[in-house]
Amino acid sequence: MSSTAHPTQLVDRFGRQITYVRLSVTDRCDLRCVYCMSEDMTFVPREQLLTLEEIARLGKAFVALGVHKLRITGGEPLVRRNILKLFEDLGQLEGLRDLTVTTNGTQLTRYAKDLKAAGVTRVNISLDTLDAERFHKLTRLGDINKVLAGIDAALEAGFQRVKLNAVVLKHRNHDEVVDLVNFAHQRGMDISFIEEMPLGVIGDHDRAEAYYSSDEILRDLRGTMALHEVEDNTGGPARYFRRGHTDSRVGFISPHSHNFCDTCNRVRVTAEGRLLLCLGQEHSMDLRRVLRANPGDDAKLREALLASMALKPKGHDFDLQAQPVIFRHMSATGG
Numbered sequence: 513m514s515s516t517a518h519p520t521q522l523v524d525r526f527g528r529q530i531t532y533v534r535l536s537v538t539d540r541c542d543l544r545c546v547y548c549m550s551e552d553m554t555f556v557p558r559e560q561l562l563t564l565e566e567i568a569r570l571g572k573a574f575v576a577l578g579v580h581k582l583r584i585t586g587g588e589p590l591v592r593r594n595i596l597k598l599f600e601d602l603g604q605l606e607g608l609r610d611l612t613v614t615t616n617g618t619q620l621t622r623y624a625k626d627l628k629a630a631g632v633t634r635v636n637i638s639l640d641t642l643d644a645e646r647f648h649k650l651t652r653l654g655d656i657n658k659v660l661a662g663i664d665a666a667l668e669a670g671f672q673r674v675k676l677n678a679v680v681l682k683h684r685n686h687d688e689v690v691d692l693v694n695f696a697h698q699r700g701m702d703i704s705f706i707e708e709m710p711l712g713v714i715g716d717h718d719r720a721e722a723y724y725s726s727d728e729i730l731r732d733l734r735g736t737m738a739l740h741e742v743e744d745n746t747g748g749p750a751r752y753f754r755r756g757h758t759d760s761r762v763g764f765i766s767p768h769s770h771n772f773c774d775t776c777n778r779v780r781v782t783a784e785g786r787l788l789l790c791l792g793q794e795h796s797m798d799l800r801r802v803l804r805a806n807p808g809d810d811a812k813l814r815e816a817l818l819a820s821m822a823l824k825p826k827g828h829d830f831d832l833q834a835q836p837v838i839f840r841h842m843s844a845t846g847g
């Protein structure tokens with residue numbers, strides 16, 4: 513029997529193999545970042561969320577189809593009750609090379625050690641500013657000291673890598689890029705800068721006005737440090753630059769200025785079990801229905817995952833002037 517009759521890997525119509533899945537475990541969060549959420553969010557009722565067992569079942573099915581990197585995200589993944597159990601289950605999966613989490617860091621003093629013990633390899637922590645007042649404004653209610661303590665806890669726990677993520681907004685934090693890089697590199701962390709994406713209606717924040725491109729950031733950084741581009745690939749969308757002769761890196765996630773859709777290797781699942789084939793499009797499949805209609809029958813789940821590859825679009829159509837292009841908030845999409 514030919515391999516096309518019984519495909520064992522997830523390959524889309526454009527020949528891109530899916531090896532990376534982002535699983536959102538909640539759309540809730542203890543912060544309200546201005547670019548991510550509106551102030552008065554309505555969250556998904558708890559009974560509509562996938563259970564942790566269902567998420568683990570999905571993770572297992574993806575890994576059996578050649579996925580080797582899982583990233584747990586949200587919302588804030590570490591506010592979901594009993595979340596450690598999920599990490600422990602996923603950490604056991606044979607064939608999984610990278611079990612990762614993206615977090616705002618507020619709960620890491622409580623969880624860092626246990627995440628490491630469960631098999632988490634790398635942690636990405638979001639931090640857009642080093643200034644307490646600015647942090648409070650950008651997150652609408654956050655205390656930066658909790659996040660700084662969380663970063664220390666993650667560094668002490670001994671993960672392969674801890675990375676910072678910063679969304680850069682003109683006139684809000686663009687003047688801090690050098691300080692953020694120095695903060696990260698002094699502690700042995702990489703840092704990635706993210707261009708804001710037009711996901712969801714978020715109130716009075718003007719995305720077009722706040723746009724600050726990766727090239728502008730790179731120019732600002734090169735005023736004070738040597739950075740040269742390297743081919744490093746974490747399986748994620750960032751382009752990396754190495755600082756001088758050190759191992760410290762700066763990454764750029766630039767959906768607007770350096771579109772990376774041609775080499776897309778990922779899909780994501782929302783907390784309700786909707787498989788989104790692209791962050792910037794609406795193409796999706798209801799995996800919760802498949803999971804619940806076929807308890808204990810992973811063959812059907814596998815068929816559905818393979819069939820979903822026909823739905824994956826070529827790329828996004830982000831346009832910062834036409835706000836919003838996608839009505840889902842980033843927190844509901846799974847970062």
Ligand SMILES: Nc1nc2c(ncn2[C@@H]2O[C@H](COP(=O)(O)OP(=O)(O)OP(=O)(O)O)[C@@H](O)[C@H]2O)c(=O)[nH]1
Pocket residue numbers: 583585612614636675677706709746747748749750765767778791792828847
């Ligand atoms: N447009 C687009 N942006 C993405 C995609 N995946 C991740 N991003 C953006 O990159 C941000 C940071 O992603 P992370 O959660 O740190 O994951 P990652 O970049 O894969 O992390 P590494 O494993 O460290 O490479 C996300 O919050 C998104 O803003 C994608 O498929 N498309």
Ligand SMILES: C[S@@+](CC[C@H](N)C(=O)[O-])C[C@H]1O[C@@H](n2cnc3c(N)ncnc32)[C@H](O)[C@@H]1O
Pocket residue numbers: 541547548585586587588589614615616636637638677678679706707708709710711842843846847
């Ligand atoms: C949605 S959050 C989920 C995980 C966790 N709560 C956190 O903040 O790291 C994942 C990442 O998405 C980024 N993000 C949120 N909204 C965004 C937007 N509109 N454009 C670009 N990145 C965004 C955040 O800065 C964060 O690094």
Ligand code: SF4
Pocket residue numbers: 541542543544545548549586587588616638842843
């Ligand atoms: S970016 Fe993360 S921390 Fe900020 S509101 Fe969104 S989900 Fe919460």
Ligand code: SF4
Pocket residue numbers: 749772773774776777778789790791792793825826827828
């Ligand atoms: S925007 Fe869509 S196609 Fe482009 S990299 Fe992200 S998920 Fe892949």
